Amino acid sequence: xxxxxxxxxxxxxxxxxxxxxxxxxxxxxxxxxHVPMLSRYMQRTRSRIGLPSIPPTAxxxxxxxxxxxxxxxxxxxxxxxxFDFDRRDFKY
Amino acid sequence: xxxxxxxxxxxxxxxxxxAESSMRAISSKLGINLLDINGASCCPVPEIARLVDEDLWLxxxxxxxxxxxxxxxxxxxxxxxxxxxxxxxxxxxIESSDLREKINGNLxxxxxxxxxxxxxxxxxxxxxxxxxxxxxxxxxxxxxSWLKVALHPGCKLYKMSxxxxxxxxxxxxxxxxxxxxxxxxxxxxxxxxLMLYSVDKAMRERTKWKLDAIKNSGANAIVVACxxxxxxxxxxxLTFKDEGLEYGIPVLHLSELLAxxxxxxxxxxxxxxxxxxxENIIGRLVG
Numbered sequence: 329x330x331x332x333x334x335x336x337x338x339x340x341x342x343x344x345x346x347x348x349x350x351x352x353x354x355x356x357x358x359x360x361x362h363v364p365m366l367s368r369y370m371q372r373t374r375s376r377i378g379l380p381s382i383p384p385t386a387x388x389x390x391x392x393x394x395x396x397x398x399x400x401x402x403x404x405x406x407x408x409x410x411f412d413f414d415r416r417d418f419k420y
Numbered sequence: 421x422x423x424x425x426x427x428x429x430x431x432x433x434x435x436x437x438x439a440e441s442s443m444r445a446i447s448s449k450l451g452i453n454l455l456d457i458n459g460a461s462c463c464p465v466p467e468i469a470r471l472v473d474e475d476l477w478l479x480x481x482x483x484x485x486x487x488x489x490x491x492x493x494x495x496x497x498x499x500x501x502x503x504x505x506x507x508x509x510x511x512x513x514i515e516s517s518d519l520r521e522k523i524n525g526n527l528x529x530x531x532x533x534x535x536x537x538x539x540x541x542x543x544x545x546x547x548x549x550x551x552x553x554x555x556x557x558x559x560x561x562x563x564x565s566w567l568k569v570a571l572h573p574g575c576k577l578y579k580m581s582x583x584x585x586x587x588x589x590x591x592x593x594x595x596x597x598x599x600x601x602x603x604x605x606x607x608x609x610x611x612x613x614l615m616l617y618s619v620d621k622a623m624r625e626r627t628k629w630k631l632d633a634i635k636n637s638g639a640n641a642i643v644v645a646c647x648x649x650x651x652x653x654x655x656x657x658l659t660f661k662d663e664g665l666e667y668g669i670p671v672l673h674l675s676e677l678l679a680x681x682x683x684x685x686x687x688x689x690x691x692x693x694x695x696x697x698x699e700n701i702i703g704r705l706v707g
Binding site for chain 2: 346349350353354357361362363364365366367370373374376377378379383384385386387388389391392393395396398399400402403404405408409
């Protein structure tokens with residue numbers, strides 16, 4: 329929406345929400361660093377086949393997730409895609 | 421000894437650990453040392469992140485690349501999507517110094533920097549180019565000549581120059597003395613990216629189309645080199661089973677087929693934990 333349109337239609341939202349199928353993976357990446365959740369069942373399966381129950385990726389430490397989260401927050405992506413970093417969810 | 425930084429991505433560690441376990445098992449047989457990239461995140465998924473916000477895609481990809489650069493070894497990926505995301509982000513950042521400066525500016529506050537010093541390789545590239553077919557053949561000790569497989573390279577392996585990823589997949593499987601059944605739709609997408617827009621179209625106009633052709637070809641299994649394609653073939657079979665249409669075609673990662681061929685016990689890497697039963701393969705091997 330241009331700045332002129334913004335003056336004419338002050339109540340119009342300036343960001344059109346992403347479709348749900350795109351929101352869900354982006355929300356997961358911002359919350360956990362990855363798209364799928366690492367379930368307890370899968371943690372047990374990993375152990376059973378000789379792997380550490382939690383892989384050494386962002387799943388393993390919230391510090392990694394926080395780094396990703398703050399990195400994306402710092403580049404202003406939230407404004408462009410309509411993500412509320414306080415609620416950790418999409419605005420629209 | 422060959423050394424690589426293993427980029428696990430999302431699907432493999434959280435949903436398909438048998439791919440990771442079989443990869444680690446075959447790597448030790450082939451003299452490959454895999455180094456973990458601690459703290460790596462989603463690549464991020466190219467079909468979504470690049471579309472939603474290019475700056476987000478490049479920044480997250482550059483973070484992952486810089487974590488691997490700190491290890492100092494080329495990255496090996498087991499996912500077509502991770503390969504595309506990281507490889508293309510790397511190319512883009514190397515090509516444009518302005519863009520590199522901008523993305524490094526994003527990373528700076530977090531003590532990270534992208535230098536472009538390491539390459540991103542799909543595991544078909546590593547196996548064919550770096551390990552070589554002779555080394556693979558010399559590890560084969562189980563006769564799998566009875567197994568008929570349909571290959572599904574996935575779109576991104578055709579995106580590599582000369583479509584070499586798809587050729588490598590075929591050559592590696594041939595080296596295992598496994599019969600490859602041609603079904604005519606090898607180049608068609610599994611349908612996974614289309615799931616973001618229409619589950620019904622993806623399942624019926626892509627995956628089912630392929631599954632019908634694979635079933636008619638008489639293949640005992642589908643071999644893939646990507647966890648998203650794997651997920652799509654299993655998910656579709658489970659969906660159609662609920663509608664009374666049972667395909668019963670197990671899906672194998674290339675790493676699992678290699679593990680079987682190298683004589684690694686199926687249960688040890690989790691072949692028995694697939695959603696679509698692999699009993700037709702395990703039963704034959706054990707029996």
